[in-house]
Amino acid sequence: MPTSFEDSTQSASPQQERQKSLNAPNPVIIQGGMGIAVSNWQLARKVSQKNQLGVVSGTAIDNVLVRHLQDGDLHGTYRRAMEHFPNQEIVAAVLNKYFIEGGKPSDQPYIMVPKITLEQKFDAQGLLALANFVEVWLAKDGHNGVIGINFLHKIQMTTAASVFGAMLAGVDYIIMGAGIPRELPKLIRKLAKMEEGSVPVDVIGGTQVLTSINPNVFTPQLKELKRPKFLAIISVDILGTYLARDEETRPDGFIIEHNSAGGHNAPPRGKYEFDPSGEPIYGPKDIADLEKIKKIGLPFWLAGSYGKPDRLKAALDLGAQGVQIGTLFALSNDSGFSQRTRDELHTGLRDGSLEIKTDVKASPTSFPIKVAFIDGHTSTEEGYKARPKLCDLGYLREPVLSKTGNIIYRCPSEPDAQFLKKGGDPEEIQGRKCLCNGLMANIGLPQVRKDGYVEASIVTLGSDIEGAKELLAQHSKGYGADQAIDWLLDQK
Ligand SMILES: Cc1cc2nc3c(=O)[nH]c(=O)nc-3n(C[C@H](O)[C@H](O)[C@H](O)COP(=O)(O)O)c2cc1C
Numbered sequence: 211m212p213t214s215f216e217d218s219t220q221s222a223s224p225q226q227e228r229q230k231s232l233n234a235p236n237p238v239i240i241q242g243g244m245g246i247a248v249s250n251w252q253l254a255r256k257v258s259q260k261n262q263l264g265v266v267s268g269t270a271i272d273n274v275l276v277r278h279l280q281d282g283d284l285h286g287t288y289r290r291a292m293e294h295f296p297n298q299e300i301v302a303a304v305l306n307k308y309f310i311e312g313g314k315p316s317d318q319p320y321i322m323v324p325k326i327t328l329e330q331k332f333d334a335q336g337l338l339a340l341a342n343f344v345e346v347w348l349a350k351d352g353h354n355g356v357i358g359i360n361f362l363h364k365i366q367m368t369t370a371a372s373v374f375g376a377m378l379a380g381v382d383y384i385i386m387g388a389g390i391p392r393e394l395p396k397l398i399r400k401l402a403k404m405e406e407g408s409v410p411v412d413v414i415g416g417t418q419v420l421t422s423i424n425p426n427v428f429t430p431q432l433k434e435l436k437r438p439k440f441l442a443i444i445s446v447d448i449l450g451t452y453l454a455r456d457e458e459t460r461p462d463g464f465i466i467e468h469n470s471a472g473g474h475n476a477p478p479r480g481k482y483e484f485d486p487s488g489e490p491i492y493g494p495k496d497i498a499d500l501e502k503i504k505k506i507g508l509p510f511w512l513a514g515s516y517g518k519p520d521r522l523k524a525a526l527d528l529g530a531q532g533v534q535i536g537t538l539f540a541l542s543n544d545s546g547f548s549q550r551t552r553d554e555l556h557t558g559l560r561d562g563s564l565e566i567k568t569d570v571k572a573s574p575t576s577f578p579i580k581v582a583f584i585d586g587h588t589s590t591e592e593g594y595k596a597r598p599k600l601c602d603l604g605y606l607r608e609p610v611l612s613k614t615g616n617i618i619y620r621c622p623s624e625p626d627a628q629f630l631k632k633g634g635d636p637e638e639i640q641g642r643k644c645l646c647n648g649l650m651a652n653i654g655l656p657q658v659r660k661d662g663y664v665e666a667s668i669v670t671l672g673s674d675i676e677g678a679k680e681l682l683a684q685h686s687k688g689y690g691a692d693q694a695i696d697w698l699l700d701q702k
Pocket of ligand 1: 467472514
């Protein structure tokens with residue numbers, strides 16, 4: 211069985227780099243992108259150094275960067291990466307606004323990044339590009355391994371600037387899930403040529419609006435950028451056939467994700483039906499037909515319950531290039547979870563009490579999401595009730611055409627009265643959780659409110675936790691991503 215792939219795109223000319231990247235052998239293991247910063251640069255770097263594909267997450271990474279800066283960037287890591295960003299005007303402005311020598315007092319709130327809108331000014335795009343650059347740059351620093359970045363299609367307004375930033379750092383793969391990423395291949399091609407690139411954004415009740423970025427405004431000194439490969443995450447073959455049909459939308463490969471995977475899941479096709487525990491029922495129509503996927507002729511990886519050696523072998527036997535794994539890596543000691551979150555999860559795994567369920571209401575995106583039930587987290591009834599509803603990070607806000615013809619923004623997890631005043635459907639509100647703030651809390655960057663409330667966590671994991679349990683049984687202090695890879699490839 212193939213166990214690794216090599217790529218040394220770093221020192222060649224841009225043309226050679228592009229060719230090399232396109233010719234490079236495919237990875238066997240893709241460590242799945244996991245937001246917010248669960249698959250941070252440290253995890254992705256470690257995976258990449260094991261000759262597999264390490265993937266960082268671009269989701270909300272601008273707020274992650276500025277929170278690290280407000281915590282004092284104690285080792286100087288983020289400022290070191292920022293020195294390499296090709297527009298130092300942006301770096302100076304970001305440091306001036308957010309960096310706090312020695313770190314902010316722990317009971318003081320973080321300064322927020324202004325919420326993204328359709329009208330994006332230089333500063334907003336610059337910070338997005340910088341933050342994505344920094345995350346990829348750090349993941350690639352000091353080795354020749356290959357790094358990808360993951361974005362969610364559902365978060366449309368930040369995509370153009372974020373992809374540009376990742377490409378400035380020489381990202382090797384862009385991977386997108388949670389939607390139909392038909393515009394990404396063209397965006398990547400345009401940005402590689404330093405041409406303006408756009409992403410259409412859906413406006414509820416109106417027509418799509420383009421968010422565009424012009425690379426020359428930020429880095430006029432650059433003539434071209436390496437074109438990363440693009441992998442689309444899909445759940446059913448029909449989407450693969452649709453995307454591959456046209457040169458404009460065709461990705462370089464697919465990740466076929468089963469509904470047992472961590473994070474958001476595609477909703478079941480047809481009408482929702484639920485089992486007695488309230489979880490949605492998936493049927494044969496929700497499973498990709500791999501024979502049809504093979505006929506498309508593009509490489510593909512399987513995801514969702516593939517985090518065990520026998521499952522990896524099974525995927526290869528089915529004709530896949532390999533697998534994408536999330537949960538096993540999220541539960542390793544190298545992921546971005548705070549020590550507190552990791553301890554809570556490991557305790558639940560070791561004593562068998564960790565419960566994970568698919569919640570169709572929790573995510574403001576309206577996609578089902580898998581959540582782990584841990585005391586105090588907003589996944590639980592008590593944790594949810596204890597949190598005053600509030601939307602201040604706003605990544606999942608959607609533009610809406612108001613009655614007066616203006617574009618306004620709303621999220622079902624904002625305070626009910628606000629959402630309803632903006633014309634939102636009352637049915638949309640029920641059970642919605644604030645993922646933005648909860649996911650920030652998981653990684654040790656919770657917002658602290660003026661009244662003393664500290665944002666509580668909400669953790670997503672896949673429903674298959676057997677691999678993590680097995681490795682935890684072998685390693686009393688937890689396991690590293692490198693140990694997980696050795697185990698998966700049977701190279702102990
Ligand atoms: C903590 C966590 C966060 C995730 N976040 C994302 C994400 O932001 N974007 C995405 O495309 N997939 C996300 N996923 C899915 C993974 O990238 C991967 O496809 C999935 O976990 C594979 O299934 P497994 O969990 O059974 O290994 C997440 C998974 C986990 C466990």
